[in-house]
Amino acid sequence: MINIMRKRNETLLILVMLTVTLSSMSILLFNFVLPLIREEFQLNSSQVSWVTSSYTLLYGIGTAIYGKMADRYKLKHLLTFGLIVFSLASLLGFFSTSYWLLLVARCLQAIGAASIPAAATLIPIRYYPLEQRGKAMGTVFAGVALGNALGPMTSAMIVSVLDWRWLFAVPMLLVFTLPLYIKFLGDEQTTESRIDWLGGALLAVSVAQFLLAATIYIGWVIGGVIAFICFITRIRTAKDPFVQPVLFKNRAYTFYLMLAFVVTGIGYSLFFTTPLFLAEVHDLQASIIGLVMVPAAAVTALLNRQGGQLADSKGPNVLFFIASVLLFSCYFLLSTFIGSSVWLIACLLILGYVGQSFMGIVMSRSISLTLPSKHAGIGMGLLMMQNFISGSFAIAVYSRIIDFETSRSWNPLSASLAGSIYSNLFLGLAILCVAVFAIYRYNVRHSSKRSMREIEG
Numbered sequence: 001m002i003n004i005m006r007k008r009n010e011t012l013l014i015l016v017m018l019t020v021t022l023s024s025m026s027i028l029l030f031n032f033v034l035p036l037i038r039e040e041f042q043l044n045s046s047q048v049s050w051v052t053s054s055y056t057l058l059y060g061i062g063t064a065i066y067g068k069m070a071d072r073y074k075l076k077h078l079l080t081f082g083l084i085v086f087s088l089a090s091l092l093g094f095f096s097t098s099y100w101l102l103l104v105a106r107c108l109q110a111i112g113a114a115s116i117p118a119a120a121t122l123i124p125i126r127y128y129p130l131e132q133r134g135k136a137m138g139t140v141f142a143g144v145a146l147g148n149a150l151g152p153m154t155s156a157m158i159v160s161v162l163d164w165r166w167l168f169a170v171p172m173l174l175v176f177t178l179p180l181y182i183k184f185l186g187d188e189q190t191t192e193s194r195i196d197w198l199g200g201a202l203l204a205v206s207v208a209q210f211l212l213a214a215t216i217y218i219g220w221v222i223g224g225v226i227a228f229i230c231f232i233t234r235i236r237t238a239k240d241p242f243v244q245p246v247l248f249k250n251r252a253y254t255f256y257l258m259l260a261f262v263v264t265g266i267g268y269s270l271f272f273t274t275p276l277f278l279a280e281v282h283d284l285q286a287s288i289i290g291l292v293m294v295p296a297a298a299v300t301a302l303l304n305r306q307g308g309q310l311a312d313s314k315g316p317n318v319l320f321f322i323a324s325v326l327l328f329s330c331y332f333l334l335s336t337f338i339g340s341s342v343w344l345i346a347c348l349l350i351l352g353y354v355g356q357s358f359m360g361i362v363m364s365r366s367i368s369l370t371l372p373s374k375h376a377g378i379g380m381g382l383l384m385m386q387n388f389i390s391g392s393f394a395i396a397v398y399s400r401i402i403d404f405e406t407s408r409s410w411n412p413l414s415a416s417l418a419g420s421i422y423s424n425l426f427l428g429l430a431i432l433c434v435a436v437f438a439i440y441r442y443n444v445r446h447s448s449k450r451s452m453r454e455i456e457g
Contacts, residue, residue: 009127012184013136016120017143019177023116024147025154026109026171027055032155033164041099050103055110057211060388061204062114067122067381068242071374072195075119075126076185080178082115087175093168109171121380123185125368131312134319134365138308141357141364142301148271149297152289199242202231207389214392243378252370255443257383260363262436264387265394266327266429267356272395273422274349276402281419282342292346296353307358311365317444320362324437326355331430335411338419338426401425 030037030051038048066078086109093105120143124136158166209224235241248254278289311319330352337344364383371379402421409420411427 008184012123012127013139015177015180015184016123017139017146019116019174020120020140020143021146021150022171022174023113024144025151026113027052027059028148028151029155029167029170030055030106030164032152033159033167036159036164037099037102041102043099047099051106054103055106056388056392057208058107058110059114060211060385060392061207062111063117063384063388064203064207064378064381065200066115066118067384068195068200068378070118070122070377070381072377074185075122076182078115079119079181079185082112082119083174083178083181084112086112086115087172088112090168090172094165094172096165105168113171117384118377118381121364121368121384122377125376125380130369133368134308134311134316134361135305136308137364137368138304138306138311138361141308141360142304144360145297145300145304145353145357149294149301153291153294194240196234196238196240196242199231199234199238202227202234203242206231207385210389211392214389214396243382244375247371247375247379250370252447253367253379256363256367256370257386259436259440260367260383261386261390262432263356263359263363264390265397266432266436267352267359268391268394269398269425269429270330270349270352270356272398273402273425277338277419277422278342278345281339281422282345284342292342293349295346296349299350300353300357303354304357304361307354308361308365311361316362316366319358320440321437323355323358323362324433324440326351326358328430328433328437330355331426331433335423335426335430336413338414338423398425 034048034051037043037051041048066082069078089105089108089112092108093102096102096105120140121137124133124140128136154170155167158164158170206224206227209220209227213220213224231242235243235245274293275289278284278292284292307319307322310322330348333348333351334345337348364380367383368376368380402425404421410424414420414423
């Protein structure tokens with residue numbers, strides 16, 4: 001019986017990984033065809049950017065909403081709703097004949113797809129014991145790496161022979177996973193509490209305006225602050241608040257949540273700047289850039305499971321140290337050899353991709369251990385949502401940094417003046433990685449001393 005359950009859970013985990021892969025691909029697929037969409041519908045750059053911006057905005061907010069709903073409703077019901085909406089929206093996009101119909105399809109896609117990361121982070125918690133949780137989360141994160149690798153390649157292959165609307169056919173494949181989820185997901189215990197939809201709406205409005213401030217116009221931040229103050233007031237006065245205030249009094253949870261914000265922002269530098277400096281410094285075409293980035297994503301997908309197992313057997317501190325070393329090495333070496341061989345760059349990206357993914361495993365596993373079961377859904381949902389906020393702010397910051405023109409490199413070991421601004425950026429991120437590691441180690445030691453005092457007391 002135990003072997004049957006183990007095989008059942010293993011099959012479920014592989015299913016989640018494949019689902020996350022297709023979901024991650026759907027975020028990236030349209031980034032490469034925006035010029036084609038702009039030309040067909042006679043749009044300006046601001047208008048066409050909403051094809052991806054609207055998806056990211058709703059996707060990020062939706063992860064927190066679905067996370068809260070997962071505390072109240074069964075995962076199989078949420079996934080059934082999400083995957084059906086996602087597939088129907090993809091079908092609508094496939095037959096879109098106007099820009100506004102395309103935009104509606106992308107928004108509906110995001111509403112459905114947001115159920116996937118919410119469920120993907122909860123399945124390892126609810127279906128795997130503590131000693132196997134890191135391995136399970138590592139498998140799930142492998143799907144993200146695969147999606148990042150396959151997304152650009154799939155997009156390039158499809159549009160080279162077919163109309164860009166065929167990109168909607170890829171996420172439609174997710175509907176075939178639905179019967180398997182209904183079969184493998186059980187009737188896990190949920191709470192009977194009400195959902196404070198007003199509190200959820202205030203959180204959504206606040207996050208939306210912060211994201212708009214980061215990506216479009218800084219003035220939106222004023223509305224974001226006002227909405228966030230209203231949200232805080234609501235959760236302090238509502239009988240059944242959307243987020244229990246006690247969650248933010250959990251020191252371990254808030255620490256890891258803030259640390260994850262910084263770590264995610266650092267990691268976005270690789271996804272955002274790599275295509276830019278490969279095009280600008282190395283003068284590569286888009287198709288070749290995708291090939292340079294594929295080895296890093298592929299190796300990450302292969303090693304993620306081992307990283308999770310290491311966290312289970314040796315503890316998260318060991319994996320955090322390895323991730324920090326990999327990230328520091330990647331950024332420092334990129335800063336030093338920014339103008340060197342493209343294939344050397346491809347090897348250095350492997351260090352960064354694997355390090356960032358290992359960091360994600362540590363953060364997710366550590367946060368899951370700080371949450372009581374009744375708050376697991378909203379707790380992990382807030383983690384996923386803040387990852388999108390962090391990414392949006394990070395991209396805005398990196399964009400402004402790259403806009404500065406300089407021919408002076410801060411790294412004395414860098415022999416090339418080409419790409420000096422990227423070299424300086426990566427050097428700064430290497431130093432930031434050291435700071436993050438120091439803060440993490442200080443917290444670990446401080447927490448250990450506090451636990452000893454509590455035991456002695």
